[in-house]
Amino acid sequence: MPSIRLSERVTSIKESPSAVAADHVRDLRAQGRNILSLTVGQPDFDTPESICEAAVEAIKHGETRYTSANGTPELRNAIRQYYLRRYGRPCEDDEICVGVGGKQVIALALMATLCPGDEVIVPAPYWVSYTDMAIMNSGTPVVVETTEADGFKMTADELEQAISDSTRWLILNSPSNPSGAVYSTSELQALADVLRKHSDVLVLCDDIYNEIVFSDAKPKGLVSIAPDLANRILTVNGVSKTYAMTGWRIGFGIGPKALIGAMNKLVSQISSCASSVSQAAAAAALTGDQSAVGDMVQAYHERRDFAVERINQIDGLSCLSPDGAFYIYVNCAGLIGRHCPDGTVLGDDAAVSDYFLSQASVGTVPGTAYGLSPYFRISFATSIQVLGDAFDSIEQAIAVLQ
Ligand SMILES: Cc1ncc(COP(=O)(O)O)c(C=O)c1O
Known part of the structure; x- marks a missing residue:
């Protein structure tokens, strides 16, 4: 097949990293892996009736x-x-x-x-x-x-x-x-x-x-x-x-x-x-009636409080409490330099996110995508059950680091 010459407009940019992270989670699920995704950048609610x-x-x-x-x-x-x-x-x-x-x-x-x-x-x-x-x-x-x-x-x-x-x-x-x-x-x-x-x-x-x-x-x-x-x-x-x-x-x-x-x-x-x-x-x-928005914001609020408290209890992680949206930008400086069970070193936040995906089956998006490291983003547009399971799993994965 002849190769197609692409414009500089497209070769000079990358695909949206959050879409790439979400696709990665989708691929792993298709392979039968049970992945808890905290990568999602959209409400988990249905559009109001x-x-x-x-x-x-x-x-x-x-x-x-x-x-x-x-x-x-x-x-x-x-x-x-x-x-x-x-x-x-x-x-x-x-x-x-x-x-x-x-x-x-x-x-x-x-x-x-x-x-x-x-x-x-x-x-x-x-x-x-x-x-x-x-x-x-x-x-x-x-x-x-x-x-x-x-x-x-x-x-x-x-x-x-x-x-x-x-x-x-x-x-x-x-x-x-x-x-x-x-x-x-x-x-x-x-x-x-x-x-x-x-x-x-x-x-x-x-x-x-x-x-x-x-x-x-x-x-x-x-x-x-x-x-x-x-x-x-x-x-x-x-x-x-x-x-x-x-x-x-x-x-x-x-x-x-x-x-x-x-x-x-x-x-x-x-x-x-x-x-x-x-x-x-x-x-x-x-x-129209705005009450559904209030209900959704209330749910995000409860999840935010839950997630912030849990994250700040996990060894090596810390975060501020966000005032809006449904994301937390988690500081993972405390994990950089630690050794994984296979001997590899967590050198940056991309490695931390990869480690969480492979070891904890939790999808996050590394801070490199957002221009400020060492952090990763989680979305709390998901249930408290999923958030709790994801934090348990991350905690266990961190416990085996040296
Ligand atoms: C900061 C920010 N701006 C704009 C958008 C675009 O949203 P939409 O195109 O769905 O209106 C997004 C979606 O993720 C966003 O996070």
């Missing part, structure tokens, strides 16, 4: 055709209501982009704006796709390593130092995947003060987990705290995580008209629009 019914109704009413590139009027209306309710700001139709997941919205924003040499500031640990998305759109990621002591949050000083004449974007993800860190109002204010001095820098606020938080007060978005920066903030959100709708593939972005117009132009050429049926479901999710 009322949302599914709205989709069925949409099909029955013939809502099965292309929609406008920026979504149906019903979905745009639902997004406008959500933005007002959650961010305290009105927005217009031409400030809204509807994408095939928040992931596509982020990719479109970078595709619409980056030129070779443009820099994208990404605080680490970061969601695995930001850096590769920047690279595939000719940009250069500038990774700013945060510290556990700072709660895995970038400080104003660190931001100031990272900004150069080439900075095009800052990507902020709060609550964060993988750390669950949530920026407070004062922390965002400090970052906004720096951004005010650099008027060319755009800010992508990936708020996809902003409804999954464990404090009574929901965190405020940057655009609410610094409305004077609204003309360069793109707020990204979606229904995947909040409403257990990852497979429906609806995300949205709200931002300045010139940027949104460019992104919608790309939508019109790349995908025409997001699925009409999923848009109907997403509109129902955003405007």
Whole structure:
């Protein structure tokens, strides 16, 4: 077969490491191994019934055709209501982009704006796709390593130092995947003060987990705290995580008209629009009864408390208690350098994750994937039973290390 020459766009990036880890778990299960997976980046709940019914109704009413590139009027209306309710700001139709997941919205924003040499500031640990998305759109990621002591949050000083004449974007993800860190109002204010001095820098606020938080007060978005920066903030959100709708593939972005117009132009050429049926479901999710969200968040909260307590009791591991999302970024510095029963040494967090998979049959994602080591990420979007069994198994595997 003739070899196919691939573009630099694709050869310069890697496959999403969390997808690779999840595939690995799937392969081992197919071979008959009983693997406890803590790799999953999606809710383990089903999409609430009322949302599914709205989709069925949409099909029955013939809502099965292309929609406008920026979504149906019903979905745009639902997004406008959500933005007002959650961010305290009105927005217009031409400030809204509807994408095939928040992931596509982020990719479109970078595709619409980056030129070779443009820099994208990404605080680490970061969601695995930001850096590769920047690279595939000719940009250069500038990774700013945060510290556990700072709660895995970038400080104003660190931001100031990272900004150069080439900075095009800052990507902020709060609550964060993988750390669950949530920026407070004062922390965002400090970052906004720096951004005010650099008027060319755009800010992508990936708020996809902003409804999954464990404090009574929901965190405020940057655009609410610094409305004077609204003309360069793109707020990204979606229904995947909040409403257990990852497979429906609806995300949205709200931002300045010139940027949104460019992104919608790309939508019109790349995908025409997001699925009409999923848009109907997403509109129902955003405007309907929100009690199912509260129930899911309550369950995540209980699992978080359980998992944090267990992890901090395990020899060689420690973790902060995340304020949002459904991940814990576990410090495994205490295991590095220890010897496995076969004599090999755990040299880094990738080796620790491999060891847990082979010895404990537990799937985790190593910190190398997220740009900050030595850590690994676990997801607690799974039952307390699975979490408990996984921690028992990890504990036993650690006990035989020397
Ligand atoms: C931080 C973050 N942003 C964006 C996304 C994209 O979600 P979706 O494309 O399902 O809306 C994810 C999904 O894992 C995520 O973790």
